[in-house]
Amino acid sequence: MPTNLLYRCGLTSMLLAASTCISAEAATFAEPAEGCRMVGPSAAARPAVTRSAPVFPPPQLQIRTPFEPTAFPSAGRKYLIYEVHLQNFSDAAMKISGMEVLAVDAPGAKPIAAFEAQQLQSLLVPFGSEAASGEGDDGVRLAGGRAAVAFFCLAFEESSQVPHRLRHRIVLENAVLDSTDVEVAHTPLRVLAPPVSGAGWIAANGPSNTSHHRLGLFTTDGAARISRRYAIDWKRLKDDASFAGDARDVRSYHAYAQDVLAVAEGTVVSTVDGMPDNVPRTAAGFSTAVPVTMESAPGNRVVLDLGGGQFAYYAHLQAGSIAVKKGDRVRRGQRLGRIGNSGDSREPHLHFQLANAPHILGAEGLPHVIDRYQLRTESGTEERTRELPIRDMRVDFKEAKTR
Incomplete structure (x- = not known):
């Protein structure tokens, strides 16, 4: 990426990295996405x-x-x-x-x-x-x-x-x-189940015009594309914080080891396992457990072919947690693995994106909608159906019974 764009995004490493900056206040969303x-x-x-x-x-x-x-x-x-x-x-x-x-x-x-x-x-x-x-x-x-x-x-x-x-x-x-x-495409959007379950999630770096995902123009195989145009870093908050205890211990983070779920029926097209978790970023600094390359940047992952030229990508999973293998046919809601901090990730979270190719960067990002969730606002919660949360929306999902 050009240096000027990296600077504008506030990053010093590859654009896959997730920001740890989270607003402690629930947004009212009277204003549009940032x-x-x-x-x-x-x-x-x-x-x-x-x-x-x-x-x-x-x-x-x-x-x-x-x-x-x-x-x-x-x-x-x-x-x-x-x-x-x-x-x-x-x-x-x-x-x-x-x-x-x-x-x-x-x-x-x-x-x-x-x-x-x-x-x-x-x-x-x-x-x-x-x-x-x-x-x-x-x-x-x-x-x-x-x-x-x-x-x-x-x-x-x-x-x-x-x-x-x-x-x-x-x-x-x-x-x-x-x-x-x-x-302008007006075709029906893919309706997906949430990739995580339970309460207290935030759509960090979700759709907006300032997220590093949205600005992440990246050239592979001779084509400049934005695979993460609509990607979300799903983090979990309790008492307006993403962790409690030692900030350098991945187990302190509320998202860590949470199940990640199949958003629809599909076929596993690739998995990677075995990459260790990073020590989360703190004021003391940050470095990845393994050198960042095109192959290692997503960390442990699962990629699903949902059909119709659409692929669901789950990145930064916990080593040893991958519960499926290439060629498996998965059911909606099936457990695929657990959230970790592998690859180019600064704190435990699930990077989820839908794209037109099974590549973390060499694809065009596609929008989708989530079938149902509770949106938190300053005045309480409200039911939302068949919408996509924008950046920093705080949402609750139904507790899943994983299979």
């Missing part, structure tokens, strides 16, 4: 910027969305989390002073979100040495031959419809460019 832009009547975008008359040659800026966005529900809203890649194919720098998202379901594209010059710093991530630089309130300068990625997260109010097609408008210093239309 870093996400509201879309709807109460957050109407300004009138669209008028596209300029064609010039020759047109500005050599490629505007590309490599993976189609898919809407998912959470706490009464629907979210679109996706990326737009910008590539300057000229030698001269371009100054980007604004970006718009337009809905094009009906004649006459309608703007649903606008990002002005001073807001681009939090939207655009540059790639390459000196790829881009801030221009204060004037926008972002994209150097010749360089690239940047716009990380979009749009939160639609309950009364608003998610468009079937989007267009992206880029405002340059002396031109306005439109992308080709982007299809």
Whole structure:
């Protein structure tokens, strides 16, 4: 990953690492997921910027969305989390002073979100040495031959419809460019059982626009993808803390050794066991028990083929706990193993993701929904069905009877 993105994510190691920073207060979720832009009547975008008359040659800026966005529900809203890649194919720098998202379901594209010059710093991530630089309130300068990625997260109010097609408008210093239309997937999402059971769980690093999972663009086999776009680090809290006792002892952590469960019927396509637990990170520092490589980063794991090109990935499990083997057919709710602290993990938790390939990084992350859970808020708990928790939501699951 480019150094600048690692810095923005607050990491000093591979992006698989889980942050140990957890808010002690239960969120009300009156606000959308962190870093996400509201879309709807109460957050109407300004009138669209008028596209300029064609010039020759047109500005050599490629505007590309490599993976189609898919809407998912959470706490009464629907979210679109996706990326737009910008590539300057000229030698001269371009100054980007604004970006718009337009809905094009009906004649006459309608703007649903606008990002002005001073807001681009939090939207655009540059790639390459000196790829881009801030221009204060004037926008972002994209150097010749360089690239940047716009990380979009749009939160639609309950009364608003998610468009079937989007267009992206880029405002340059002396031109306005439109992308080709982007299809929005509206296929039914996979309904899964929770991967853990019982009360007191937090969706750490869950869907948002600031999680290191969401920003984790990673290139493998010649393709840059975000396998962890919707991934969650499931941690368990008691008295607003993830552990009690010695912070360097994995057994002090409330998530440690908890069962991980099959989220649906499926076939085991791979397992890895035998990697030791790390000593959890504390102020004294952190180092993994084994060197971090592409193979060791997920630690002990189980990967399930759920069919339809969807794979469930369970990472950082406890050594010796894997209860299945490659080729096994598993049942929904069946115990697969136990939570550990193996691989590139700083404290015991379950890293869970759904993706279109059985690889921790070489895949595109897919959204799903959990069939049922209790959402904790400041005013109590509420039943949620067929939604996906966003970042730092605190939820309770039904106690499972594992088989």
